[in-house]
Amino acid sequence: MQTKGSVKLEVFDSHMHTYNSLDGGQTVDELCESAIEKGLTGAAVTDHVDMWFYNDENTEERIKKCISQVNTAREKYENRLKLFQGVEMAEYLYSPKEADIIMNLTDYDVILGSVHSVFYEDWTDSYSRLPFGAETTGMKKITGFMSEYFTKVTEMAEKTDIDVLSHLTCPLRYINGKFNRDMDISLFNKEIEYILSVIIERKIALEVxxxxxxxxxxxxxxxxxxVKKYYDMGGRLITIGSDAHISSNIGNGFYEAAEMLKDIGFECYNYYEKRISREVSFDV
Ligand SMILES: [Zn+2]
Ligand SMILES: [Zn+2]
Known part of the structure; x- marks a missing residue:
């Protein structure tokens, strides 16, 4: 249980990375110790499986290592932290056969579904590395890219076996956050509404x-x-994930997220255990 002022919150962080993700900067032990120190109740380890880079990134071996380390840590931190085995599947449909190998490695608690890379014109890298800020990159190209991004998210939401739709609109972190391009996401309201309708129908959670x-x-x-649109359309399954790659970011922004969710009307949020959603009440 965490306490901030008069607000108490049970924190279940459903999205975190370790050294078993190539860009991760913490061990499973460091993750657990930091989570306990910060008063988290539950933590899911969700290392990267990016199908575009499946072989280059030694994916199967990394995830096997992650699974073994989480199993060891589960015993070590028993009674102090609920530790969940997850995985973050990106570009699942790019190579479904290999994705299935990963899906069958263990009995996961939670499967996150993500889009990290989109082929668009001459852009063939993860969008975290695309030159959205370059002078030669016009808004037309960025808008076209976003349209393709939403197409890929739609296909994933419709066709893959995931529990959580992760970081919807994530390219904005780079387009608007890093490069100040001021992209208006409401241009894609129709596409977003359709994606939300699919995840509501398929009982896939929306991640904040x-x-x-x-x-x-x-x-x-x-x-x-x-998030409000999702609520108004009847969506109630919602997870919160810090996407922490280093210990200091674990549980980041949970109070702010809880405030937003309560303001919208949510009475609880969710985490997953053995791929079944559980409720965490805001009213503790
Ligand atoms: Zn991601
Ligand atoms: Zn992530």
């Missing part, structure tokens, strides 16, 4: 990703308007 909070971007992914 807090990794942009306290950075130059300083917004949730997705932001208030989209």
């Amino acid at each position: 990703n807090t990794s942009g909070i306290n950075t130059a971007f300083n917004e949730f992914m997705p932001g208030y308007d989209i």
Whole structure:
């Protein structure tokens, strides 16, 4: 249990990375110790599986290592932290056969579904590395890229076996946050509404990703308007994830996320255990 002023919150962080993600900067032990120190109740380890880079990034071996380390840590931290085995599947449909190998490695608690890379014109890298800020990159190209991004998210939401749709609108973190391009996401309201309708129908949770909070971007992914739209459309399954790659970011932005969710009307949020959603009440 965490306490901030008069507000108490049970924190279940459903999205975190370790050294078993190539860009991770903490061990499973460091993650657990920091989570306990910060008063978290539950933590999911969700290392990267990016299908575009499946072989280059030694994916199967990394995830096997992650699974073994989480199993050891589960015993070590028993009674102090609920530790969950997750995985973050990106570009799942790019190579479904290999994705299935990962899906069958263990009995996961939670499967996150993400889009990190989109082929668009001459852009063939993860969008975290695209030159959205270059003088030669016009808004037309960025808008076209975002349209393709939403197409890929739609296909993933419709066709893959995931529990959580992660960081919807994440390219904005770079386009608007890093490069100040001021992209108006409401241009894609129709596409976003359709994606929300698909996840509601398929009982896939929407993640409120807090990794942009306290950075130059300083917004949730997705932001208030989209989370509210999801609620108004009847969506109630919602997870919160810090997407922490280092210990200090674990549980980041949970109070702010809880405030937003309560303001919209949510009475609880969710975490997953053995791929079944559980409720965490805001009213503790
Ligand atoms: Zn991600
Ligand atoms: Zn992540």
